[in-house]
Amino acid sequence: xxxxxxxxxxSDTIVQNSNxxxxxxxxxxxxxxxxxxxxxxxxxxxxxxxxxxxDEVVPDIDDTKALAPVEDAPKKKVGxxxxxRFDAYIMKxxxxxxxxxxxxxxxIVIVFDxxxxxxxxLTAPLKETVFKYFLNFLPYFANQFAxxxxxxxxxxxxxxxxxxxxxxxxxxxxISFKRLMVPYLVSAAxxxxxxxxxxxxxxxxxxxxxxEYTNRWVKxxxxxxxxxxxxQVKPGVMAYISRYDNTTKRGFRFTMEEFDGNRLVxxxxxxxxxxxxxxxxxxxxxxxRKFDGLKETLKRGTSIDTMLDVEPRDFLISKNDQxxxxxxxxxxxxNKQKARGVANLQQFELEYEKRFAMTxxxxxxTVIGLSLSSRKVRGGMGVxxxxxxxxxxxxxxxxxxxxxxxxxxxxxxxxxxxxxxxVYTIIAIFLYHRAAQ
Numbered sequence: 001x002x003x004x005x006x007x008x009x010x011s012d013t014i015v016q017n018s019n020x021x022x023x024x025x026x027x028x029x030x031x032x033x034x035x036x037x038x039x040x041x042x043x044x045x046x047x048x049x050x051x052x053x054x055d056e057v058v059p060d061i062d063d064t065k066a067l068a069p070v071e072d073a074p075k076k077k078v079g080x081x082x083x084x085r086f087d088a089y090i091m092k093x094x095x096x097x098x099x100x101x102x103x104x105x106x107x108i109v110i111v112f113d114x115x116x117x118x119x120x121x122l123t124a125p126l127k128e129t130v131f132k133y134f135l136n137f138l139p140y141f142a143n144q145f146a147x148x149x150x151x152x153x154x155x156x157x158x159x160x161x162x163x164x165x166x167x168x169x170x171x172x173x174x175i176s177f178k179r180l181m182v183p184y185l186v187s188a189a190x191x192x193x194x195x196x197x198x199x200x201x202x203x204x205x206x207x208x209x210x211x212e213y214t215n216r217w218v219k220x221x222x223x224x225x226x227x228x229x230x231x232q233v234k235p236g237v238m239a240y241i242s243r244y245d246n247t248t249k250r251g252f253r254f255t256m257e258e259f260d261g262n263r264l265v266x267x268x269x270x271x272x273x274x275x276x277x278x279x280x281x282x283x284x285x286x287x288x289r290k291f292d293g294l295k296e297t298l299k300r301g302t303s304i305d306t307m308l309d310v311e312p313r314d315f316l317i318s319k320n321d322q323x324x325x326x327x328x329x330x331x332x333x334x335n336k337q338k339a340r341g342v343a344n345l346q347q348f349e350l351e352y353e354k355r356f357a358m359t360x361x362x363x364x365x366t367v368i369g370l371s372l373s374s375r376k377v378r379g380g381m382g383v384x385x386x387x388x389x390x391x392x393x394x395x396x397x398x399x400x401x402x403x404x405x406x407x408x409x410x411x412x413x414x415x416x417x418x419x420x421x422x423v424y425t426i427i428a429i430f431l432y433h434r435a436a437q
Contacts, residue, residue: 234339
């Protein structure tokens with residue numbers, strides 16, 4: 001076996017022959033053979049007037065068979081982290097700025113809301129104002145405008161990154177604009193999922209308490225009375241109530257007629273009806289007429305209980321009723337009313353579609369915000385924030401206009417709620433390709 005060592009003059013070789021070590025030069029001539037190499041310390045070799053380093057161990061041809069291969073110890077595979085440091089940095093900035101913006105804006109909203117409802121809040125008990133109103137109003141308000149908060153958040157903190165040349169540093173390190181978009185969309189997905197769950201299942205039950213407070217202490221918008229109420233109980237069965245009072249759960253001059261095609265089969269009339277919390281209608285001073293061709297049978301009585309598939313909220317519709325129903329309840333209510341032939345359901349259908357459309361808007365506005373603010377501009381961060389506010393208000397205005405079209409019957413509620421998203425999706429695609437170039 002030989003050890004090749006290098007110095008300034010060339011290379012020497014230390015060769016082992018039997019039990020003796022010899023130092024040989026480049027031409028193969030023995031230079032020294034009387035050195036005790038048993039105390040040799042590797043990789044440093046101390047020699048007179050030389051500083052040498054053992055670079056490589058080369059086996060002789062005769063010793064190759066004696067050398068056994070050495071197997072490396074098995075190395076554990078280290079998986080790549082799911083979230084890289086770059087992703088975590090962007091997501092922390094995104095979510096942190098979003099929460100901060102929400103808290104600041106909610107604080108401002110509280111001040112203005114107290115100023116507007118000061119007289120009512122001074123009259124109402126403090127406990128109800130805090131726990132029944134504000135505890136339910138603030139999540140409702142934050143959830144309503146969450147996509148716009150997302151947009152302003154992206155504009156704000158991305159402009160700050162661009163001003164500090166952090167975006168340029170990321171691009172210079174090999175991160176593409178498409179890769180830069182990933183943590184933004186993941187953060188938007190987290191916010192969108194949270195707002196969707198709140199809108200579908202959490203906010204509506206909270207709105208019941210909030211609206212109950214405002215109806216009692218601020219302004220009562222609840223509809224408790226109805227006149228000349230006519231509705232379809234089920235196909236072929238029509239009901240009529242001359243007047244209904246929801247405070248006493250009592251109606252007057254009730255009539256229900258059943259038809260078989262165009263032929264009248266039966267008619268039930270009652271002087272008054274009473275509704276209980278179990279969903280039962282009690283007919284007082286009633287009469288039941290059944291018709292079979294020219295034959296008619298009549299039955300009278302003092303009172304009788306019926307199980308009509310009708311609730312007071314089916315014909316006493318208040319302004320904010322759609323906000324108090326979870327999405328599954330809202331869908332069932334819409335289908336039920338359509339089956340009865342009720343036409344004025346635009347508010348309920350708009351509310352149902354709005355909950356999904358606003359969730360999708362978070363992704364669209366995130367792409368627009370990043371595309372607009374990823375470059376450093378001469379005017380600084382203020383220019384980007386100004387553009388962001390302008391686009392935010394234009395989005396709200398556009399959605400308000402399309403809702404008006406739906407209420408007027410010019411378009412369907414679904415199309416009305418998704419038209420702004422479609423238009424802004426086209427804008428987002430254009431700005432994305434422009435920023436990626």
